[in-house]
Amino acid sequence: MIIVEVLITLKKDVVDIEGETIKKALNGVGYSSVKDVKVSKKVILYLDEKKSSIDETVTSICNDLLHNSVIEDYSYKVV
């Protein structure tokens, strides 16, 4: 079994509403050193296939479903 962690983040131009809300909350209770917060999604895939085809499969999965190219970027690593 090959385990792949996919990280999905909002593009730089897209406002991270959740991140801003968390930052405000942290600042509000005294964590004044927190200047920015970014929220992302991590999807862990458990793949039963050859290592040589992992890149192709994960790229396909990300483009077909896991990320929306209008608002999100993705990266992944085999763990």
Place this chain on the structure above:
Amino acid sequence: MKVSIIVFPGTNCEEDTQDAFTSLGCDVTCIWHEETHKLNGDLVVIPGGFSYGDMLRSGAIAKLSPIIKELKAYASKGGMVLGICNGFQLLTEINLLEGSFIRNKNMKFISKNQPIKVIDNNNKLLSHLNKDDILNIPIAHMEGNYYASDETIEKMYQNEQILLKYCNTDGDIINVNGSAHSIAGICNSNKNVFALMSHPERAINEITGLTDGIKLLKGLIAQ
């Protein structure tokens, strides 16, 4: 006029939508998303609700349903499509409409009657209305914050695809959820795929308070 309403797990506005189009004299059928037969008829509606619990992103899982292939084929032949709320989100996920959605700017689920203003009426949906007309129609969403790149939005203005914006009762444009340019409704460049975040099917009867929804939907069934 034959209207088909696509129903996904979690859709919850299909019966109200059916009532709305039935009251306009349409022959309305609800179609389960696993159907694979060809879509035909005069209009396909994707109603509001929460397809697959909006997991991953609103409309993300629903875009893998078998009916989507047929929906794309129907739209590519010029078939008329209307997306309402979750239907709007799904239509962006399957690239029948530009842009996408993120959480409302205040992180709150917004549910209220909300005026919207007609920005462009050179299309089937709004040709019976005038530019700057105001319609009071409920909104109910958590991810109604419309996003598209500046370049994409500029192209949409040029193609007359920006149809509706949020406004106050005086008609001044306001931003209720963070949407780029306060956009509430758009269409594709071929002007056969329409979508809005407002729920016209919830504004069809004086008993429940509002009737501007039926006023809006009339455009789609006019011959």
